[in-house]
Amino acid sequence: GIQVEQSPPDLILQEGANSTLRCNFSDSVNNLQWFHQNPWGQLINLFYIPSGTKQNGRLSATTVATERYSLLYISSSQTTDSGVYFCAVDTKAAGNKLTFGGGTRVLVKP
């Protein structure tokens, strides 16, 4: 099946800093989503982005489908950005089910 790798596994930021999270995947995808799992365990849908670039406030994401990677940018980080960020993809071969990466655990310090 498809492999999804996220880096870095852990990230400690000072409030106000910018950061980039990366997601590499091993096959062509139909769907790519970024999620934020907050410290209470809720899974928040950030972006649906199988290709191209999108922005939502301080967050933006870019997927380069031909090179099989996606980037999530966090600018001017805040303590509420802490949590785990997951990238998830699905492929035609996988039949519409999402495969998740291992996540990047982010801690933003005040």
Place this chain on the structure above:
Amino acid sequence: NAGVMQNPRHLVRRRGQEARLRCSPMKGHSHVYWYRQLPEEGLKFMVYLQKENIIDESGMPKERFSAEFPKEGPSILRIQQVVRGDSAAYFCASSPSLGPGGKNFGAGTRLSVL
């Protein structure tokens, strides 16, 4: 338009009991997916259902686990004779159809087996 609704949010069971987890998809969504997240791990696919049909159950453990999505009512994930290793967060997602478009996740059910 309410999102994906899961209940209960927290469920405590003793070893050997049954656990029933419910998922109501978003209005108009006919595809439901169940995922399991073990402590400190990512989410793993379990089963994909449409109304009255199991489409893909390749991620389901072979024993004790079953899922259904009846014509009326929520999707149910049932775990019989729970063991401590079943303790996890169980998430449900829904989508309106196949093809492009993101999946929407519920808040999850956290199962604790004593």
